[in-house]
Amino acid sequence: MFPLDLAKDKNQYTHSFGKIPNFGNTDKTYLFCYQIKNDTQVAHDLVVFIKYPLLDHVQFFETTNGTFVTFPAQGRLYSFFAREKRYRGFSHELELSPQETKQIWVLVSTESSMSVPLFVAKEKDFSHFVSDDFLIQGFYFGIVSVMTFYNFFVFLLIRDKAYLYYVIYLLFGSIAFQLSLNGILPMYFFPNQPALVWNLHNIIYYLFLFFSFPMSMTFMNLKENSPKLFLIFQMGMYISLLGLFLIPFLPYRLLNASGDIYSLCLAILGISASSYIAFSVKFRPAYFFFFAFLFVIIGGLGTLMKYMGVLPVNPFTENAFQIAMAIEVILMAFGLGDRISIVRKENERTQIKAEIDKQKLLAFQKELLLAKKLQESTLPSKVNHPEIVEVNAGYLPASLVGGDFYDIVKLSETEIICLIADVTGHGVPAAIEAAMLKIAFTQSLRFATSPSLVLNRINRSLVGTYQNQLLTAAALYINLEHKYFRIANAGHPPLYHVKQNSNVILPIRPKGKLIGLSKDLEFHEEEYELATHDQFFLFTDGLWDVWERDERGEKESEGKGEELFLEWMHSHMELSADQLHAKLEAFIKTRTTYIPPEDDITFILFSVRP
Template identity: 25%
Template sequence: MKFKFVLLRKSNNLTFKRSFIKMDMINRENKYKTYLRLFLMVLLISIPVFLVKAQNNDSKPLEKIWVSPQQEKIIISSSSQIAEDKTEFLSIQEAIKTLDFENSTEAKPNFGYTSSSYWCRFKIENTASVNQIRWLEIQYPALDSVWLYEVDSAQNIIQVRLLGDKMPYNKREIKDADFLFVVDLGARKTKTYYMRFRTQGTMTFPLVLWQPQAFSEQTANDRFGFGIYYGIIVVMIFYNLFIFFSLKDRAYLYYVLTIASIALFQLAFNGLGFQYLWGNFYPFNDIAVPFSITFFSFISLLFARQFLHLEESLPKIDKMVLFFVALIIMELFLTFILPYKVMIKVSSITGIVATTLLFYMGVMSYRKGYKSALYFLIAWSLFWMGILCSIFKGFGLLSTNFITTYAIQIGSALEVILLSLGLADRINVLKSQLAKKTIAEKNQKIENEIKQRYLIESQNQKLEQLVAERTADLEQKTIELQSQNQKVTDSLKYAKRIQEAILPPKQELDAILGEHFVFFKPKDIVSGDFYWISEHKEEQKTVIAAVDCTGHGVPGAFMSIIGNNLLNQIINEKQLFYPSEILEELHKGVRTILKQDYESSSNILSTSRDGMDIALCVINRKENTLEFAGANRPLWIVKNGGFEEIKGDRKAIGGWQNKGEKREFTTHSIDLNGEMNVYLSSDGYVDQFGGDGQISKKFMSKNFKKLLVDMNTKDKTAHNLENQRSTLEEVMEKWKGNEPQIDDVLVVGFAVSKE
């Protein structure tokens, strides 16, 4: 019986105790002696096995982790043993006796969302002959409680310490965003530790043993990276907030709140918010993450509605978004009521749905032709990938590593930058649309005024005829006619101011061309000649044109308006920069506007033969070339005293055209391999009558070419292009003498060289 008593003490098992009591009773009854002997033999064989199982559940030995002074950083997780406590509330003694610990193979063990507690144990041996102070870091700041037990070889508890985000920050041993325990390792000593982890969120506990100096250096590097990230966030918040106050565009306010929600999530997720902001108000930790995710889903959808103009462009999707936003508003209130373990899962699912919806809205808007949606689409795609990585890590579907740990920071930083670019592009698009609308309204107004002046001029002619027929009222009618003429003249002067407003201002010409001149002298108050310029920095191209429209005065001015509008459409809107293509499109546009392709019921083409001649060149800074195409007008180049004439095609823009004929033009390309002066003009200068003799004659192209060469060679002071303009005007006035000006005069000269 003494032997049985010893067995009972060792097993500490109530079931065995009851069995021995029953056996003792049977032993007193002689008729069961044979069965008792057999039972005792089986029991004596089985008890040692049960004793071993009860006292040492895990058959796997706990290997030592060797710590030398040279090791700055040791990954503890991969050299420890881990066990799951499904009851959640086992004590240290119960965990030691009952849990089956398994060797860990991961440096960053991750078990996703779970209601279980987890235990970890490891053994550390100091190989040095001196004491070592180490810091044990748990690299995940969102754990509710972390218990550290130090036990001796007999499994007796030596020391117990507790950390967690349910405790005030000022209670921590070492002040840091992550949890840190001080580990004092005696010389040549071995210590065994047990750790218990509980959380309502993701169960992950990467363990690292640091030298304090090495940890401080690593933390400084990490903080530098976070500083850059939060610096981007703060700059974007203030920058876009400033724009919001300037433009009063709600898209910027929603965007600022979106960035703020991302920043709040990051501060709560990586522990920096607990460290620097709400460390002593720890209950906020349970709210911060699910609230920031839910608020982000809410405000980002409002931002997308405003940015993508969903109400006008995609009304059905807009209604779906508003319904989802209403649900999220209710969810926002629930974050203050429901427990963290429920809301973190609900908010994570909401975040996935919201980002998926944002991606879908971006795709649909881009397919509808909204170009700024491309920035939106790429930005949210990157952020969406970051969120998915983080959420899948939370559910344990992805392992914990640098990418999955910082996926949201990486994605959100890229998203913030790209969306800021998208907002800037959105402003440019709106400005462009407004500018086009303003130009169209202005041009329409000018066209209407010119039509009105034209009608006034026609009425004036009728009045003159009426005066001739009514000779009896000549004096009175003459007075009336003078009054009407004055009105017409005033109107034409006003039309001149309008036409001058359409022409490129001198400041624009100075900025684009640099050294240049424009000699522009209309025959009448308004002109049928005009010059045109447009610079496209993205394409590194500048387009210059000198245009001679049919007629002069009001009809010519009306044609110049048509030509100016068509050049704006072809070059600035359609982005055509090849000279021959520009002229071909201009030809089609003139014939369409003047209905020169129109056939009546009698199959007779329109009698309108109006059109224009043009010299157009493109300065191509990418290729360092000067490209030219002309319709009945040439290009002249003076370089190093030499003269070169490049003739345009002997075809007009608009006017009569054979049926089936395809009007095509030729592009000439000149390399910019040195400084040269380039000249474009209408035919008004060379066709002007005058001269020294009794017989009046035209100035002619030959004399004009000679004049250009002389200005660039003989007269040193005329090398300056502004002086050349004065020379051209003086020569014209001297040649014309008392002869009237017969046509509008336009000469454009500019210097160009290789960059």
């Protein structure tokens, strides 16, 4: 509680002139005062909020009907449940009657940097802001978590300590430290343990600094590339370890400010060392390290200068460090892959070639098996479908891990939707893209009655994702109650609608470009009637390649696969779905026995029962 006469003494205040108050690392307590007037004839529910989560003590005061009202204190030193809103910063609810004016005071103190980005918003707008803020945080932690798990699995496969150090660095620097720095630690992990949250911040900070050194040393291979720099980094590691041990004995503020200065020194050392190793020693992975650290320095300096009061608080300085860390994570992952490749080549010179080839093959097989399991998990093990429709499917990958994907979902006893897709490429990238496609398809099922919307949602989810891969796809929705079906296509081979009553095979291919080309793609949708005994045939283009081969599997009719396949379908129209499925598999087997298929083969046959 502060003296009421101080609150009323206008001479004690300094005008902010529209700038966000930022005082750096200070031991002073600040009091902020402002007036809010409702000029309208409608009551408003407002929220006053502070976007900086590292304040130890925040307390709101206001005058209501001439009465001075004190509200419960918030801050890092208090339980998260003491906050008025579930928000990683600090907030205060405010009700303003028509034509009412309220005077608000905010008392703030902290052992960390003093930054008070204070905003006022309508309650609805505040809710939207919090939702967007959580979404941004989710994107960041999602990217970093995926990269952490990925690098950990790679470490388990190849047992290179560079990956282990990088995973630990990500855990403390990109995840734990960011959780603390952005106020998420008390929100989700320790809401009722403020002392633990407060003390953990410096501990995590110095662990982050400590593990930055072994990660940097192994990444740039300093022991061989520059023994002097290796010793300097070792000394830096011991200094950060000393700071870690001094945490119980030195004041929080001193250690926090020292950590800020030390992190600045680390950034300068990192960029200097990586530039030397990259451009003088010509160690290629150091290029990734250099540009990764360059982004971290730009983002880190922006954030650090904000905390020290040098730079103003704005969207760049607020999010610069997280943006830089996300970019760094991606660049370092590429750099680690490049580093492993180079180190492996250097080690090969001292080993027997046959043994090296064997080990490389084993590692590759493990990775492929992992990708194979990942891809198999995306394909339906058992097709659940309405009783009045018969479904047969076939799948033959061209390699251990294919790029085709399909899924069939029973929506009701009279409705079914199917998605078939062909991911560009094979192996691990295709398996990862197929797994992402599975998730995107599942999330789009609420639009299942409109295949064009399904493809649109999948495209928006996948565009610009893993390695910018493209894919063709077709989505088919069948309504057996009202006797119609809808089809949408994204650069995929056509759907064959087999009308047995009229002995007609109708190729249906609505317009649509490949998924992943652009975020703003449009997919046309077409609707047709269906009848009893009608059959629907969906497939990937690998099936056409089979019809271009002779019985020995050699290419015979280049470019005529579609035409020959249609002729074959016409000659087998009288067969039942089971018989047609068996004939198809037998034909494919005879054409791929001696020479494996060049592309994955997937086909799905639907038949409407009487």
